[in-house]
Amino acid sequence: MRVLNKVILAEGQGARIFRIDISSPEIAKNSKAGQFVVLMVKEEGERIPLTIVDTDKEKGALTLIAQEAGLTTALLGRVNAGEDLYALVGPLGHPTQIRKYGRVIVVGGGVGIAEIYPVARALKGAGNDVIGILGSRTKKLLILEDEMKGVCDECHVMTDDGSCGTKGFTTDRLKELLERRTCDLVYAVGPLPMMKKVSDVTKDSNVPALVSLNAIMVDGTGMCGCCRVSVGGKTKFSCVDGPEFDAHAVDWDELMKRNNMYAQKEKHICRLNDL
Ligand code: FES
Numbered sequence: 302m303r304v305l306n307k308v309i310l311a312e313g314q315g316a317r318i319f320r321i322d323i324s325s326p327e328i329a330k331n332s333k334a335g336q337f338v339v340l341m342v343k344e345e346g347e348r349i350p351l352t353i354v355d356t357d358k359e360k361g362a363l364t365l366i367a368q369e370a371g372l373t374t375a376l377l378g379r380v381n382a383g384e385d386l387y388a389l390v391g392p393l394g395h396p397t398q399i400r401k402y403g404r405v406i407v408v409g410g411g412v413g414i415a416e417i418y419p420v421a422r423a424l425k426g427a428g429n430d431v432i433g434i435l436g437s438r439t440k441k442l443l444i445l446e447d448e449m450k451g452v453c454d455e456c457h458v459m460t461d462d463g464s465c466g467t468k469g470f471t472t473d474r475l476k477e478l479l480e481r482r483t484c485d486l487v488y489a490v491g492p493l494p495m496m497k498k499v500s501d502v503t504k505d506s507n508v509p510a511l512v513s514l515n516a517i518m519v520d521g522t523g524m525c526g527c528c529r530v531s532v533g534g535k536t537k538f539s540c541v542d543g544p545e546f547d548a549h550a551v552d553w554d555e556l557m558k559r560n561n562m563y564a565q566k567e568k569h570i571c572r573l574n575d576l
Pocket of ligand 1 (some may be wrong): 514519521523525527538539541
């Protein structure tokens with residue numbers, strides 16, 4: 302799996318977000334909005350899931366966007382054009398149900414904007430009125446603003462420090478919009494606290510909401526049970542039953558606990574230089 306191109310999209314406050322284009326004609330040909338791949342940078346490394354942001358079917362290439370958040374994403378950030386990844390499997394997960402809902406508000410926080418972008422584009426293509434709400438800590442870390450403005454009927458930017466758009470959280474703007482506009486669906490991807498809040502706000506407004514969950518995954522094919530999440534009191538696997546679920550039915554507290562399981566181990570990123 303040859304890396305064709307790598308570009309740093311955003312950098313600041315100790316965070317770095319990059320885009321990577323990979324040659325994979327089969328995955329590019331078959332993928333739909335909402336699906337993901339699982340990749341391994343090195344043979345001895347772990348597997349991580351990343352949403353397919355874009356594809357170029359003619360070139361046989363797919364685009365992924367990641368933030369350096371742990372050892373594997375940091376390793377991926379060091380791969381340059383012309384180098385090969387050890388393994389790539391996909392497309393995985395159910396595609397987003399794209400149809401005409403009416404008005405859809407898509408909410409992306411941080412690198413989650415990369416995940417709502419293909420969905421927003423497909424929803425617009427299906428004739429929906431699409432409103433985007435993008436959030437980041439600061440202007441320097443905001444990604445895909447122009448691309449989202451290109452596919453949304455209206456796009457709102459929120460930053461924690463007010464350096465771009467309006468100071469505040471995506472969910473503040475979502476609440477305001479839901480108070481004065483009708484909405485048929487909310488679609489959200491971002492940090493878990495944001496998605497949990499989206500769930501609360503939409504529940505109060507009686508609007509259906511979908512979230513794409515970033516659960517910890519190992520095999521990505523429903524065999525290891527690592528990505529399990531409780532939805533409506535039933536155990537589901539994010540990789541094969543999701544990654545999208547009804548936000549109102551997700552057990553958010555349990556998911557947050559599970560996703561923090563490796564937080565301590567991820568701190569050993571200093572070992573990166575030994576690899
Ligand atoms: S990643 Fe193993 S069951 Fe989903």
